[in-house]
Amino acid sequence: MRILGALLAALLTMTTAGCSGSRRPGAVAFLVASRQFMFVQEMTLGFAHGVESVGGVAHSETGPGVADSTAELKAYRDVEAAAPGGLSIFTLSPELFADSLGTTTATGLPVIAVHTPPAPGSGVSLFIGNDxxxxxxxxxxxxxxxxxxxxxxxxxxxxxxxxxxxxxxxxxxxxxxxxxxxxxxxxxxxxxxxxxxxxxxxxxxxxxxxxxxxxxxxxxxxxxxxxxxxxxxxxxxxxxxxxxxxxxxxxxxxxxxxxxxxxTEPYLQGDVAGRLQALSAKTGRPLPVGWIQTPGLLIDSGNAAAVIGRQISQARRSEWYDDMADAIVRSPEQYLRPIGQV
CATH class of the missing domain: 3.40.50.2300 (Response regulator)
Structure with a gap:
């Protein structure tokens, strides 16, 4: 797998060398391991909402239909070829992506790891996810x-x-x-x-x-x-x-x-990533460095009805999460931990 990662890194070196000066600053992308998982669907909905909350930034969410590392690597190459102004990524195989992400982050592209911590050597300095x-x-x-x-x-x-x-x-x-x-x-x-x-x-x-x-x-x-x-x-x-x-x-x-x-509250993770990515693309605001620890939620007989109501629509989700996502993005230093503690 490391060989495959190295080959992709070589391909990306050629790709980014040709497009590092022509990235689209008004567009950000979210690459996910599998669109099949419900929690991934929640993350992508949150990411889209987060970007749109900032406004003025185009966004795309993509990934294979099923969990397939080879297919995700191909999708990664396609996303890179589109030259976005920022990239968020959720993968089940962070070690496989380490070399490729290292090449990407070396170009200065803002990259966020979501839900799964980045592997050492990836150069990704911001992780958004749970303990x-x-x-x-x-x-x-x-x-x-x-x-x-x-x-x-x-x-x-x-x-x-x-x-x-x-x-x-x-x-x-x-x-x-x-x-x-x-x-x-x-x-x-x-x-x-x-x-x-x-x-x-x-x-x-x-x-x-x-x-x-x-x-x-x-x-x-x-x-x-x-x-x-x-x-x-x-x-x-x-x-x-x-x-x-x-x-x-x-x-x-x-x-x-x-x-x-x-x-795991995946919608919140995607929402925060989308807002931070959009602000970076729109204003040049640097991404925070470290681990933004997002909280989990225990669901039992006391709050299940409220969660069921939350899931009815995008508007209900937004109402539930907006204040927390806004607080994290406004003052990320209050939520940051060293990425090495993940």
Missing amino acids: NYRLGEMLGEAVAGTLPADTGGVVVIGSPSPGVASLERRVAGVRDALHRLLPSAVVVGPFDTKQEPSANLRAWQTLRNANPDAIAYIGVGGRDVASIASLRAVGREEWSAGAIGFDGKSLGLAQKGRMALVS
């Missing part, structure tokens, strides 16, 4: 809160991309919270639950069949939400369910107290 350990900890605490403290039994953890650093941090947070709050429970996993939707559902069905007496099933990736919600909708009351992310069915279950959810 993934804390997200996992929040979810573990929420699931533990649905069970007696002396509960024994097995808790099953699944991940659609084992080995991905951000998801591993979530797993660590879940595990530590469960060990602290349910010391008699046995935590197993993370098991590979796959990124493709039907494969993910089959993986969770297999885990359920293999562990019929488990006291809880917890997914740490956005793909897991729909599958666990499908199982929970017909599952026994004796087991608990939790996931990071949300969809319509899971929000309905959370409203009934039958599922714990932690949202």
Whole structure:
């Protein structure tokens, strides 16, 4: 993969050498790993809204239909060829993009990593995203809160991309919270639950069949939400369910107290990236340097109805997020942490 990244970096060297002086200062782009994921759709909606909130800057949002690193690398080359005045990127494979991004950032193009931290050597100095350990900890605490403290039994953890650093941090947070709050429970996993939707559902069905007496099933990736919600909708009351992310069915279950959810708040991440990128393109304002830590949101029976209402329309989302996004962009130094702490 490093060879592929190096080859792309060489191609980009030729591309950017020819267009570094002809970038379109009034246009910014957002490249994503897969338009299939609901949380990515939320990010792109937020990015578009953020750019339009600043005004006077064109924007584009693109990426492969499914999670495919090779396809995203090709899309990256296409975005570079369009010579935008700024680039935001979400990828599931930051190491694969390190060389290419290093070439891009060396030209002076403002680049923001969104949702997934940039790899060392990429030259990307601004990351907008969550503390993934804390997200996992929040979810573990929420699931533990649905069970007696002396509960024994097995808790099953699944991940659609084992080995991905951000998801591993979530797993660590879940595990530590469960060990602290349910010391008699046995935590197993993370098991590979796959990124493709039907494969993910089959993986969770297999885990359920293999562990019929488990006291809880917890997914740490956005793909897991729909599958666990499908199982929970017909599952026994004796087991608990939790996931990071949300969809319509899971929000309905959370409203009934039958599922714990932690949202990464991807719309907010995209919104902040869009505003910062547009201001940079429009006014020359430099991007902040560091990690803008955006908060996660625990969704349960107390606030699920409000979140369901938020998701009805773009206008509702804007009403929900505008004040926070504006505060972050107006005074980013209040939200910044060193990027090395990610």
